[in-house]
Amino acid sequence: MGTSGMSEEKAYLKPIGRRLIAVREALGFKNREDFALAYGAPRKTFEKYEQGLSELPTKLMLWLRDQYDVNLSWLISGDGEMRPAASRAPAVVNELDDGMVRIKHYNVSAAAGTGLVPVDEHEEQDDIILARSFLRRLGAAPDQSQVIFARGESMLPTIPDGSLLLIDRSKTHLVEGGVFVFRVGEGIKVKRARWRADQRIDLLSDNQLAGYPPETYTRDEIASIVPLGRVMCVMRVP
Structure with missing residues (x-):
């Protein structure tokens, strides 16, 4: 398979990566490193997920669902809403502006x-x-x-x-x-x-x-x- 075929094959990951970024920001994580730390994975691994370069593992998706009530149908396909109305308050409410x-x-x-x-x-x-x-x-x-x-x-x-x-x-x-x-x-x-x-x-x-x-x-x-x-x-x- 040529290079263009490989890029087309991974193209579906791009919108998933953008939705993962939206999840992170909605939860109150201002940077990728803290989000990766909360999950327990290296920052570079999360960078690949958000850039659409790697598929999201099942373990990560279940963590987002169970820990933060993220709608996996929305995360994968964009259908429905990111989170139920009762769960939309940012998870991180302790962030201050001066680090x-x-x-x-x-x-x-x-x-x-x-x-x-x-x-x-x-x-x-x-x-x-x-x-x-x-x-x-x-x-x-x-x-x-x-x-x-x-x-x-x-x-x-x-x-x-x-x-x-x-x-x-x-x-x-x-x-x-x-x-x-x-x-x-x-x-x-x-x-x-x-x-x-x-x-x-x-x-x-x-x-x-x-x-x-x-x-x-x-x-x-x-x-x-x-x-x-x-x-x-x-x-x-x-």
Whole structure:
């Protein structure tokens, strides 16, 4: 097939790319890098999607549908509307004009010990303003980030009692050794995750010498453990 045939074959991707740009802008992402960061892909990969040089993977389309209520029929063919009327408010409402981002601070504690109340059942207490460049260096998606307190000593010395935790709610894929906020039953906990060869999972405390042993969950019990986000930064008073 000649060069012209190949370009004609990919021509249908151009309007899809333009609609993807429209989605990004409607959601409040001012630049491609932040949108790629929220999804978890390199910026150059998203650049190819928006320029119509690569097909959108099914995983990306399902993420747009499930996370932001994007109408996939509209995204693929232009039929219908981008999003239902109830979902049209920009997802990112914390963008400031000077390169700063307003992060929601929730009046709730994640226990470094016994679980406390769930994150999403509380209104924010005070917003915390951070530089977008700082969040970018951490690898945190600004529109999915929030700040909560940590209580207890089970994660010492990594997380002292009373620390503020910056968590990214978009990062729920368990990475070996990463620190995550988990919903466990009626409460939430801050722990490290470790998969075992027997398909069980350990939630680990850093302060094991003080009597905080691993919490082991069987394969049947794993469904009761819900990762709410990864801890990207620990902030505390010296």
